Amino acid sequence: MNSIGPIIGASAAAAAAQRQMEEEERMTTYGPDDLQNDWEFKIVRANQGAFRDQAKLTKLINEEKQAGWVLLEKFDDSRIRFKRQRSMQAHDEQLRSQGIDPYRIQYGTSLNRTMMMVIAAIAGVALLAIALWILFLVSVTP
Numbered sequence: 001m002n003s004i005g006p007i008i009g010a011s012a013a014a015a016a017a018q019r020q021m022e023e024e025e026r027m028t029t030y031g032p033d034d035l036q037n038d039w040e041f042k043i044v045r046a047n048q049g050a051f052r053d054q055a056k057l058t059k060l061i062n063e064e065k066q067a068g069w070v071l072l073e074k075f076d077d078s079r080i081r082f083k084r085q086r087s088m089q090a091h092d093e094q095l096r097s098q099g100i101d102p103y104r105i106q107y108g109t110s111l112n113r114t115m116m117m118v119i120a121a122i123a124g125v126a127l128l129a130i131a132l133w134i135l136f137l138v139s140v141t142p
Contacts, residue, residue, distance in 0.1 A: 038086045041072070046107040049077035060107055067095055067102035 030041075044060065051057045051074065060080065061071050068088030072081045092102045 039083045040086050041081060041083045042069070042103065042105055043075075043079055043081050044105055044107050046078050050108055051080060052077040056107075063100070066100055067092070069102075 044064070046056075046060075051060065057074075057080075064071075064082055068084040068091070069082035070084060072083045074080050088102075095102050
């Protein structure tokens with residue numbers, strides 16, 4: 001069985017994540033207003049272009065608004081940048097008690113979790129194939 005495939009996949013995913021972070025550094029410049037007016041910023045990421053779907057995008061914006069976050073820009077269908085006044089941190093504990101994470105940066109299933117589910121599914125199929133092969137060999141052996 002070839003075990004190098006998942007390693008190559010994980011390596012490619014890590015390289016893509018590094019490229020995205022470098023791109024975000026270039027795209028996120030902050031002016032005097034941003035720095036002097038006590039804003040804080042975050043980027044929310046999603047897998048598989050979730051923000052292409054207008055309903056999901058609207059849902060995200062409305063959820064973030066509860067914690068005082070304001071849409072700043074949509075980089076692409078997987079990354080959105082928000083900002084809020086630091087004074088909104090005073091409400092964070094109340095939000096957490098309601099199950100809201102004011103600092104979430106992942107929307108939906110994380111890439112790591114998705115990769116683990118894919119690897120588990122592949123392993124499950126491989127084990128099933130091995131079990132069926134063993135059953136076949138046992139059934140044809142005199």
